[in-house]
Amino acid sequence: MKYVQDELLNIRCSRLLAKYELKNDSYNTLSKQKHSSNRINKNIINEAENKSTYSKIKKSDVNYLDLYRKDYKNRYSKKRGLSKLDCYYENKVFNKINNIFEISENMRNNNKIYNKKIYNKYVIRLIIFAFIPLIGLIIPYFFSEYNPLIKNWCFRSCLNKHGSNRDTPTEFSKSAEIHAEQQKYLTYLSKDALETMQIVNFVFLLLSIIIVLFALLYILLKHIKYARLRAGKGKMNLKQYCCFFKELITSK
Numbered sequence: 001m002k003y004v005q006d007e008l009l010n011i012r013c014s015r016l017l018a019k020y021e022l023k024n025d026s027y028n029t030l031s032k033q034k035h036s037s038n039r040i041n042k043n044i045i046n047e048a049e050n051k052s053t054y055s056k057i058k059k060s061d062v063n064y065l066d067l068y069r070k071d072y073k074n075r076y077s078k079k080r081g082l083s084k085l086d087c088y089y090e091n092k093v094f095n096k097i098n099n100i101f102e103i104s105e106n107m108r109n110n111n112k113i114y115n116k117k118i119y120n121k122y123v124i125r126l127i128i129f130a131f132i133p134l135i136g137l138i139i140p141y142f143f144s145e146y147n148p149l150i151k152n153w154c155f156r157s158c159l160n161k162h163g164s165n166r167d168t169p170t171e172f173s174k175s176a177e178i179h180a181e182q183q184k185y186l187t188y189l190s191k192d193a194l195e196t197m198q199i200v201n202f203v204f205l206l207l208s209i210i211i212v213l214f215a216l217l218y219i220l221l222k223h224i225k226y227a228r229l230r231a232g233k234g235k236m237n238l239k240q241y242c243c244f245f246k247e248l249i250t251s252k
Contacts, residue, residue: 065229069094093222096122130212136205139197154179156190224248 072091079087100122143150179186227248228236236244 064232065226068229069098089218090222090225093219094226097223097226130216133205133208133212136201136208139201143194143198152184154184154186155194156186156188 069091072087076084076087076091141147176186224241224245228244231244233244
């Protein structure tokens, strides 16, 4: 009888223990699932917030530049004098710079095509424009003592040295024949005309240098302004401007 009671007691204890372990396992499983679910939801929320913040910042940056460009007609209508001219050419420069950025985005996967297209479309034109002042050096060099071609040249005023006081086509032809016999060339150009050409050439050289330097400086300043607007930055003082320019030219 006692053996039966002990057996029943062991069975009850085993059932209670199994029931307790089942409840405990269920509780642990639910707790882990709940904790894992909370962690996943938290990560999703954080990721969504980060994406939302990044998209807002990016959208704000783009809109800052786009709004400035879209407001061009309104600004242009309010400008007067040189400010109106500056507004017009600023829009031209911004369009060119924006075109370069569009090409770079389209050709991002092929640097060779991108570099070639940028080089052919913009760099070559800019180099040709920068070399315009060199045209003003052609005349001074051509008529200088360093040009061996004009060592045997004589100006039209050389007619007086050959006993002729009349500057006529006949006298010029006779003088040209005399110069040819002496292996010299009599040019139609007089010294007075050469001096006039040199003055005009000097003015052209000076103006072309000023225009080219001003244009290159203007493009550089507008490029910095474009980059500043693209970065979403407002007005800056001189120190901030210099730091931003340094970051711009050193950035890869």
